[in-house]
Amino acid sequence: MTIYLTLLNGTGYVFNADDYMELRTKHRIMGAPVGTANSKGWSSSEAALPVELTKWETQWLIEARIAVLVSKSRALKAPPSPEMLQAYKTEFKASLLAQADALKAEKLRETERHVDKILVGKRNKLLKQAKNEEAAALTTEDVLEEIANNFVFESQNALVELPCSHMMNHFAKLCSEPVYDTKSLKYRVFLDLWRRGKFVTSGEAFGADFLIYPGDPLLYHASHIVIILESPAIRPLELICKVRLSVTVNKDCVFAYKQTDSSNIIYQSVKWCK
Template structure:
């Protein structure tokens, strides 16, 4: 699998790679593209998938992906042949959208054809066209819908970034994206090796969020705080644990062992003696 180097980290532009990362390797990333002409929103985000620095580094370390830079080739001005190929592919996609929309409109019309037919017959009868009303059939209704169907390109789905053109070059990027000796990376790597789904926890005042399954199906069960030492200051302990209670999650403090070659975890739960 190839990750495209952008802004110092890896990006995925291929939907199959995106799904493989999620379903096979438990790497979530974040969709940062838009399929909405009004602008980007979290509810309608689309490809590409942006990975964090530590997600990118983990995929490289585990041999799952390689990081490549395409800046040289993708910065070139496309020639006329490439522009023509892109236009033909773009037109083909619009035509496919038009065909799909027409087929769906005909299916929906067929479901309610009896009501539509009665409505058209009543209208003709009100106009005094008795013969036309008697001759009108369901096939006539469907033919009218099909023959008068028009697809306005302005209403087409916005094209989202997808896999780059097959004929392009890339340069292998071998420098480290993230410090693999840092404690934060080691904690993330360790949790991932334990089979956990792990994402960034900034929104909850933590370093990581841990999920019991795919985040699309489950809420996070734990927030993880990375500590440089096993000692936890009382006020920080109270603040983090109370926060975890408010968001209905367990609070986990992670730190390196005394030897420094392993990661230790301490789970803290809030207890209310009055209950």
């Protein structure tokens, strides 16, 4: 089944959770969730869909015919028709009503768990008000009915829809232009590491080109940082800087460069000794 990537900011985005899980578990393509599930603002620890793929991940998925890249800018920028707007409002209202019903049902279930204590408390309150007959007549059903009748669902506390698959009725344009140079050394290194069975992600946060994980990044820390060199030569101060950086983040430092007399990629690990 072909996966559709949405072209945004020059790269592919994944809006469908099933598609992302297939890319992650079957093809070892990690990307980075950039959506927010937090009403107070974006948080890296609570990031959600959509998932932003790097340009080299997007390019490889297209080359491997695992996914196609489409542009929906024209459709998504167009104002909705009155029918589409009404359908959205109807669906949104139904979502709020469904949440209200679910919250009310949970409230009643929670009340039933503690109804004996609640009943005693209400009876004592009535007795203090000298309403002995009402206290004696109060039953469990009365307590549950009162909770149900007084339940109020605050719309500002509702869970609104997260970015997911776009509306069903829309059109997209297939993008055939490459998003990344497949002849570049960085792309070739990424592809070579991926073919070796590695989990590869962007290493920008660590001052490197790539991070390598021994398994899914949800379960493992990165074991190596990969730095790409255009030639085998490197200045001593730059070498010291990169290796000390890898020591600071507790990872092995790997330099990747093209062999002088061929197109082969050479990897050289450097460790800080003492």
